[in-house]
Amino acid sequence: MLKAFKRSPKLFTLRVQYTHDWNREVVVIGKTTSPTVDFYFRNRSHQVQKYTEIDISRDDCLAQLATSITRGCLIVLVRDVPLSILKHLADANMMCAGVVWFFDDDIPGAHLDQLLPKPYRKSLSSWYKKASPLLTKLCNKIWVSTAHLAEKYQLPAETVLPPCQILKEKRPLVRCFYHGSSSHQEDWKFVLNVTRKVQSRNLNTWFELIGDHSLYKAVRGIPRVQVIHPMPWPDYLTMTASRTMDIGLAPLMNTSFNHSRSHTKLIDICRQKAVGVYSDRFPLSKKIEESNAGLVVDDRVDSWVEAIEYLMQLDKQDMLNNANQLVLDVESLSRVLSEGV
Structure with missing residues (x-):
């Protein structure tokens, strides 16, 4: 028998009666x-x-x-x-x-x-x-x-109602990510709208976002979203080099600071063996489109949602190979360091 509980709490008393039959x-x-x-x-x-x-x-x-x-x-x-x-x-x-x-x-x-x-x-x-x-x-x-x-x-x-097994989604999980810093405020707002809509339409998508507590609060209520705290560059490099993701996002809203961005997001996405969705003002956007190295879209939320859903159905290997080759081709064009002064 259960031992007596010191100052054992009591449940409220059941006094209500309902007369309607259960309709199941x-x-x-x-x-x-x-x-x-x-x-x-x-x-x-x-x-x-x-x-x-x-x-x-x-x-x-x-x-x-x-x-x-x-x-x-x-x-x-x-x-x-x-x-x-x-x-x-x-x-x-x-x-x-x-x-x-x-x-x-x-x-x-x-x-x-x-x-x-x-x-x-x-x-x-x-x-x-x-x-x-x-x-x-x-x-x-x-x-x-x-x-x-x-x-x-x-x-x-x-x-007593015991727990039961949780049914798993039969379709494979699609792991999407956007890794922005505090300088990407406008990009973050856009990504949140995209994430919210993708998650409302798909049950097998998972988003990984890097940000602070304000981002954590902003995504509250959106299902299947993980917010990772910003980390030192060596830790980030180790994490992203040791795993495989599916779809990376590289939005670039029309801000003066964004105009000077390089194509490092393309490299980050390739490092994780993922394919990317890129803003049409992203550096190399024309080359990405021409070489089938990713999807290039405008700033409409629906365009990004449709691009993500298209990539979910795609065998990504050819696009990934093309993206890696594009990165190498661009690297080979520069002689700045080799030529020195």
Whole structure:
């Protein structure tokens, strides 16, 4: 048996009853980009007639609730749903079949675990203290992730929802990247628009971006994007020389500083065995186009999205060979150092 917990926390009391029959529709409300939704709900979506996710981080979350909650649906609240949403649901005259609170960490008991980071412990315990009255008004069921949680809170065994395997995307992952510095501000704005649109249209693309915390905040909400902190040149060279990527981006917005750029981005892309999408004002853009060493496009976001999607379907080896040869050809033209003074 589970040992007694000192000052053992208690769950809120289930008092609500819903009278509508379940229509086999489920509405999951939570952080939809979290591992919790993936492990416990998304990959069970085939078990119900209709499965809907409401992302609590979206500005139009409440509007989505209004259109997604149907007569007889089952609502699942995942972990620490914001109080504003709980209040909205509690005040709404819902015709649902039931409301479930699901938690996969010991949120009610977080305040007692001194080994948890203090900000994390404080955040969870503060939320639960304020949310409990609202959950009491809303929920007629509680689900947990483990038998330990069920035993601790005296819940029936059938309330345990174990994690399930996460289904992998069958298509190969396409790894795209843009590595800009702080001097590429206008280029960054453009790349973010391109990334956002590519990711909304494709499930098998991954973007790697190099930037600071402001970039990290800017990409929040865009799926499958990794932001790497800027690194010293030797470290960057080692990283890029030891791996293979798929598509590199080399935008060049119309700024006075950009007019003096060289074609080093072409070299960086080739080093990673990738093919590139280049601005039509990029140095060597005409040669790149003539020699089929990459795709050259204008400054429209849709042009870049279409170019990336075209390269995703292409056997890149010929284009990569052409790009490497172009780099060598340009290098061979200069005699500045060899001729000296």
